Amino acid sequence: MAHDERRLQVLRAIVQDFVSTNDPVGSKALAERHDLGVSPATIRNDMAVLEEQGYITQPHTSAGRVPTDKGYRLFVDRLSAVKPLSAAERRAIERFLDGALDLHDVLNRTVRLLAQLTHQVAVVQYPTLSRSAVRHLEVVQVSSSRLLLILITDTGRVEQRLVDCPLDIDLDDVADLRALLNSAFAGAKLADAGGKVPELLETAAPSLRPLVAAMSAALVETLVEPGEDRLVVGGTANLAREAMGSPGGLRALLEALEEQVVVLRLIGEVDAGGAVLVRIGEENAHEALTGASVVSVGYGSADRALGGLGIVGPTRMDYPTNMAAVRAVARYVGQILAES
Structure with a gap:
């Protein structure tokens, strides 16, 4: 296996462990928990190279390492595939959204559902006029x-x-x-x-x-000059579990959500091809969101995105699961609005 590919495996293992435990990850734990097929000494060397390249960093208080924004970016970019939701999860989405009475009800149900599926703050943009x-x-x-x-x-x-x-x-x-x-x-x-x-x-x-x-x-x-575009926000209580990287981070993010304009701009920038967009940390280009990631996608029909929906949460999030949830929910919302 090429050195680069092996180091990518080590980075993936660090991201997965840090996301699930919130503890910095050491080479010994990686060797025990993952079948990387190399010695702990080789893992230590790989971690040293990853740190030198800026993909992981060492918090002052710990011997372990945590991913940087650059590390999460590489992890997301090199996901072989966004894992599909299970049949049971897809049925649950369908059932939850099916009973909606009108557009407001569809969008309010959407944010509740996304917040439940991802344990993050969910945001949906009203269809842009x-x-x-x-x-x-x-x-x-x-x-x-x-x-x-x-x-x-x-x-x-x-x-x-x-x-x-x-x-x-x-x-x-x-x-x-x-x-x-x-x-x-x-x-x-x-x-x-x-x-x-x-x-x-x-x-x-x-x-x-x-x-x-x-x-x-x-x-x-x-x-x-119709009414301004609006956002529906749900699941802000999910933020209470996270410090967002700094004591002021949580407050700054809540203020950005309250302002809406910042998040609306991010969520509204949807890819015409229907790709799930992931913006990590400083890629969000707004002070309040430098400790956060935004996962978003357009919803609507195949040839026309009506608006964007997605989630906002700490950079330490389960990207593959959240990307799958955002994509699946957007697909159902698009179907429902097409039929209404």
Whole structure:
């Protein structure tokens, strides 16, 4: 076996032992617990090289070694395969998500499930509106001079705006307006829909034009500048088990989760090919997350990611299991939203 391949085996054994025990790992323990096929002296030499190359380090208080961010990175990059979940685990995911009533329920169940499966903080991004299309526009008369405009996207998001009209509204006109809006916008991508609003005034029947004019600003707001993207977060209690590498680390991470913008940016950067992304420690490029890892993937259909979901936790985490859980849950969420 080549030296590099053997050292990679030693690194894998160190990562696995440190993740499961939270104790720095010594060469004697490695020789006893793993069938590496070499003497403890050779393991010590391999560990010295790994330390020199920056993959493991020695905490001041211990004779053992722990992986560095660079060591975890190599471990993740050289995973031969993300192990699939068992049939029982897949059935449990399906059952848990199947009973969901609407988009909010799907996403809330998703974070609870991911937090249970991984014992980390789970985060799911609402489907980004820029990637959504109009499924239906509903217009409801609230009073003699006020309408409620409701946008329902193909990803299950609902946005609504109240519109004051400077004239008394006729019920027949409301029905005609609803039909006009849906013929113009149904199926349109939100990214393109805003540009169609000016045309509406020209194509609307003269009797409807005052209503369309009153509605146009709300339409542009709803289609072009819809509500901000949001995150659903679950399992923050799981952090209580970890010190996140430093006393202030836990607080900093909770503050980043509260802020949402930082985590939203990370979770929202999904790979178009559907790969599970792993960012370790300082790769997260935010002070609050330098002691943490983010495992994320896009969910949606094969050709369109609607948003991202994943977990945030300490760098000392079970990467293969967590990557498998994130990937499997994303697949089911995508299926459910495609069927809804």
